[in-house]
Amino acid sequence: MSWLEQVPAIPEEYQKYIPHLWVLGGGVVAYYVLSNLFSYISILRQVRGLPVKHSFFPSYEQGLRARVPHIPYILPVKDYYSRPEWDRFETPKSDLLVYICATQHRAIYWTANPYTAQHVFTKTALFEKPWWMPRYTSAAKFGGNIISAPDGEDHKRHKAVIRGCFGEEIFRNAWEEMDNTVEMMLREENLVDGGVMEDVGGMTIKVTYIVIGKVGFGHEIPWITPRTERGEEMGFVEAYEIVDRSVLYQFMLPGWLLRMLPTKKFRRMGYGQKKFLEYCYAMARGRRAELGALREAGEKAKPPTDLLGAMVHAQVLAEEEARVKNGTEAINVGLKENEVIGNMCDAGHETTGHTLAFTIAQLALQPEWQDECYKEIKAVCGDEKPSYRDVHRLPLCLAVGLEAMRLTDIVRQLFKVAKVDSMLPYNTWDDKGNVTKREHLVKAGSLVYIDTPACQLNPFHWENANDFNPRRHLSGDDARASLNNADVPFVAFSMGPRQCIGRRFAEVELISFISNVLSRYTVHPIPTHEGETKESMRARMIDSAVEDLTMTPGLFNVRFERRK
């Protein structure tokens, strides 16, 4: 007997309702199809004049789009992440495109114009962060935080506390910990006298992970993480590593579910998460108790050198300020305890780690820039090792990092949603490259997707856009010159009130790493065969990068040679 025959028959007294159910079901389907169709047609009319791409399901989300198969018109993922990134715009000769997705009732505009991006980032009366997108809501998994906070009061509340954490003490510590970690890497990987650095991307991500472990949580992280033996309690270092390595699963699945899943791998992730959060709460409470004890004793606390300490400190200060102002115990001031933890869990290291890997690749392929940086380091530091006091005097060491990031953008996708109807500027051009400036009416509720890699390779704004030229980020000859190229908006860290709050932290790490390495070593690509061309090496070292949550370098090695 088939399973269908085993399904019990509908009792006779209810059979008269079956036609009604068919009508109801048919009505719901017809409503769904027609409402999507009408919305599709109305969006088509809205975007008249712009190059349009069509899809049935939304398939633009980074992390997803590189993992699912490309199905034209249904799931056309390659339309969204094809490389070279500028080609998406070069072919239709417009730096504004529109994607219409049959199951989303809004137009999705894509811009590759850095000025349009600047307009969208900074005009807060017109555009806001679509905090409801899963990419942001999932970031709040361990507690509400600045990344997932909607624009307005909630974001300001987070920012007020977090901005106060990124002070001189933290930057100095970031430099010093980066310096210590580079030394650890050279020792542990037998590179002190030169040698082959294997899996550069794996190395740099490990370096920035160790730095954030120390500067973020105040924990010493060894080069090799010790594994807990059966029956032992899992320590912070291992729990932190487990959460870090499985971040996508950690964001997608609840901890209790991970702990119940039948494979050891998932259970370990779930247990790691539980322990990691326990440690974070214990550390935050410990810091608070220390500050309370100092207050009781009438002593002033020293400025913390780690981000968790700085966040708890900033929080306690906010509460004290409110207490003095209102004369009562402060409730709902600053951040809640789970928000302090939520913000700590989002402190980035992957972005900086990947930037360093691409910087090493670019420098290895263009040794003339290593020499330029070396000259800068020698002129500033002489025979001494670069230190934090030189941080503002090594602009080229930072510019090489920014230029590597311009050519291989790390975050890649930034979204805003239109709050009201407004005009969006864009450019088109003809076969001879004659540009026409235009404007398009964007309706409230439309999404604007800033295609950051394409913005940074836009040849109408960046001269010789595909060339590695760090000097384009420096204005003037002044060694302390601003690192923002005055002419073109640099969108890799976003802009406006939601720009990266950790930008300076990342920059200090980049300068520390690059100046430390280049002051003592030269870095060389390793050809796979005699006569391998530079183009082939570039393809292996840079173009092999794959899109994950961020742009992740492929597998490549370089050789370190000690300078005489």
Ligand code: HEM
């Ligand atoms: C090269 C390294 C980095 C790059 C390229 C980068 C890029 C970005 C970008 C593009 C955004 C905007 C995201 C959006 O609006 O969806 C952002 C936001 C943010 N970044 Fe970074 N980031 C870097 C390093 C860091 C570091 C080291 C930290 C912390 C220690 C950090 C903390 C944050 C935070 C908290 C936000 C949210 C800011 C807000 O919404 O107000 N980032 N970052």
